[in-house]
Amino acid sequence: MxxxxxxxxxxxxxxxxxxxxxxxxxxxxxxxxxxxxxxxxxxxxxxxxxxxxxxxxxxxxxxxxxxxxxxxxxxxxxxxxxxxxxxxxxxxxxxxxxxxxxxxxxxxxxxxxxxxxxxxxxxxxxxxxxxxRGWVSPPTPRVELPHSIGIIGAGPAGLAVAERLRRRGWGVHVYDRHDRVGGLMIYGIPNFKLEKAVVLRRWRQFEAGGIRFHLDCVVGRDVTLAELRARHDAVFIATGVYRPRDIDCPGLGLDGVVPALDYLTASNRNNLGDAVAGFDSGALDARGKRVVVVGGGDTAMDCVRTAVRQGAAAVTCLYRRDRANMPGSMREVKNAEEEGVRFEWQAAPEAFVGKDGHVAAVRATRMHLGLPDATGRQGVAPVPGSGFELPCDLAIKALGFDPEDVPAMFDEPALAVTRWGTLKINHRTFMTSLPGVFAGGDIVRGASLVVWAIRDGRDAAEQIETWVRARAEPARAAA
Ligand SMILES: Cc1cc2nc3c(=O)[nH]c(=O)nc-3n(C[C@H](O)[C@H](O)[C@H](O)COP(=O)(O)OP(=O)(O)OC[C@H]3O[C@@H](n4cnc5c(N)ncnc54)[C@H](O)[C@@H]3O)c2cc1C
CATH class of the missing domain: 1.10.1060.10 (Alpha-helical ferredoxin)
Incomplete structure (x- = not known):
């Protein structure tokens, strides 16, 4: 060695x-x-x-x-x-x-x-x-078992459960509101980080292994959670977090002020060859525009770099803390800088300024970085009299995501949530407050990472199997 x-x-x-x-x-x-x-x-x-x-x-x-x-x-x-x-x-x-x-x-x-x-x-x-070289095999089982699982959400958490249980012989049914498999890996994360062919080939492999995908299927509208519970031995909820956080400032309703995920989804769909109304009309296309992205995480970096590739006239990222405090990956910040993105550090928007109903500028103020709080993060406060304006034709808000109201979405008030709206689970068994209903990924953690979603899915699959087997054994013994 x-x-x-x-x-x-x-x-x-x-x-x-x-x-x-x-x-x-x-x-x-x-x-x-x-x-x-x-x-x-x-x-x-x-x-x-x-x-x-x-x-x-x-x-x-x-x-x-x-x-x-x-x-x-x-x-x-x-x-x-x-x-x-x-x-x-x-x-x-x-x-x-x-x-x-x-x-x-x-x-x-x-x-x-x-x-x-x-x-x-x-x-x-x-x-x-x-x-x-053909070493990647579909998750085809050696034997078929009588158990079946209904998975809500075809993102990495749901897919990790699907793969584990299918390999062991379960009937696996994945329900997703989108028309493609992958969750944020297909419609959130841009091609220049993750080419879509890489996600699509996994989808094909999973289908070849017998995983059944029910696409364009909104759980809560096209099928209820109660129906899925009746149909399957267990249900796994992996619906992710999609409610964009907003800023409290004037001008939010102007044309040209858009949420990050609308912008990125339109771009990803366009690159996949789909007709996208918002993109084709130009509303979600940065070509020739002066773009300002508000936020400093991975989503903000994906937006600025997408805008560069769409041919924006200028791209600026407005972030209220400094470079060292950015939550996103430093490698992506460096890539963005290389690609010509301008960063306005320690600056936050005060208002979106409009002209004829469309955004024309972002009025911003400089921020002072204070002492770290209990979590170690430095607080921020506006610097009086430091206001400035950035001309802008497209303002993209990339301020993070919160969960949707899942109990309301599934019409299941008994589904317990935390004070942040994420699903409450037993962290050892992955079970929610509803027996036989498990959950993982962003809908439990809040906005996180693909690797954590995979981890949750793999661990949850073990727990789901243990729970279903434990219920099946006494029934079999009594028969
Ligand atoms: C722009 C962006 C860039 C990112 N970049 C990175 C990165 O570089 N690296 C990284 O590790 N992580 C990144 N992340 C985070 C990562 O994508 C997520 O943490 C991960 O995808 C979460 O996986 P998930 O399976 O929990 O949920 P998701 O991937 O969000 O999948 C949830 C699925 O559930 C479906 N769904 C929701 N509600 C319903 C319903 N009612 N009925 C049917 N289906 C439903 C959705 O359509 C979706 O397909 C990024 C996130 C964003 C937004």
Missing amino acids: ADRMLQFVRLPQAQPEKRDLAERRTDFGEIYREYTQAAAAAQASRCSQCGVPFCSVHCPLQNNIPDWLKLTAEGRLEEAYEVSSATNTFPEICGRICPQDRLCEGNCVIEKGFESVTIGAVERYITDTAWE
Whole structure:
């Protein structure tokens, strides 16, 4: 091993090349090129195989990262794929969009001066290779069991449950209000981070394995939760969080002031070849416009970078804290800066100023960063007399998301929620207040990450199986 690993002492970190700036600013293709096998092996060999792998500890899936890095360094890619896919339903997706700088790579123990192993890029390389070489198999079970599950929501949480239970022989039915599978992976996250073909090929594999998708099906309208409970042995709710947070300032009703997800969904659908009314009319297209995005998270970064690619005249991000306090991934902030986005740090909107009913400017004020509060986050306060105006034709609000009123949506007042409106579950069993109804992903955690949704789905699948089997056994014994 000593020959192959620990190469960080002589080999510098090399992330996959980014596509040429001039090219990538004008299309929606992913910005990182794929490693060659030699580059993946070389970068994997930088791993120090440390005794306590903090990369695994800080991975929500506890992926066995040092093991698959070593196998990659040795050219044993099929085994590397087996190890990486044993703990992760979508390693190729996590390889692309996990904020590795805050998770595995951010906790790599290689001395700071040497820089971490490029874990995400190697993970992506392994799984893309597995797809190319036909090692990724549909979740076809060996035996069919009499159990069935109804899953509400075809995002990563719902899909992770679907995959686990289908492989074990369950009848799996996934209900989603959208016409495509993937949740925010298909209509939220833009192509330049996650090309849609990567999500669509999983959908095809899942169908090939016998998972039944009921699309364009709004639970609460086309079918009730009570009907799904009667139809299946268990139900898993993974409906995500979609209610946009708003700002309290004048001018919100002006044309051209839009919520982030409307904007991103229109762009994603347009890239998938759909006719989108708001996009085709120009209302949700940034072409030629001066765009101001309010917010500093991943959604805001996705909006600014989408606007650049649509050919906006200028793109500015308005964020009330400073760069160091941004909640989004630093890698994405850097990409946005490279692509020409201007950041107005420590600035917040006071009003959207209109002309003939359409937004014409954002009036903003500078913010002062105060002392950290109990959570460690610095408070903010407006700096008196610091107001300024940014000319603007399209203002995008990217201030985060809250849950919809799920008990009302499903007409089930007995479904308990927390004070934040997320579903209340027993965190050991994943069961909600309704027997046999389980939940996970963003609708339980609040807006989070794909990797956490996968974790919830995989853990919940175990618990669902335990619960259904426990109920089935006494019934069988009595018969
Ligand atoms: C713009 C944006 C960018 C992001 N970027 C990243 C990133 O780079 N990396 C990362 O890790 N995470 C990112 N996230 C977060 C990540 O996408 C979510 O945490 C994750 O998708 C949550 O998974 P989920 O399965 O809980 O819900 P979702 O992915 O939201 O899926 C929920 C599904 O439920 C369906 N649904 C809802 N209500 C009903 C109903 N009544 N009937 C039928 N179906 C219903 C929805 O149509 C949807 O398909 C981003 C989020 C956004 C908004």
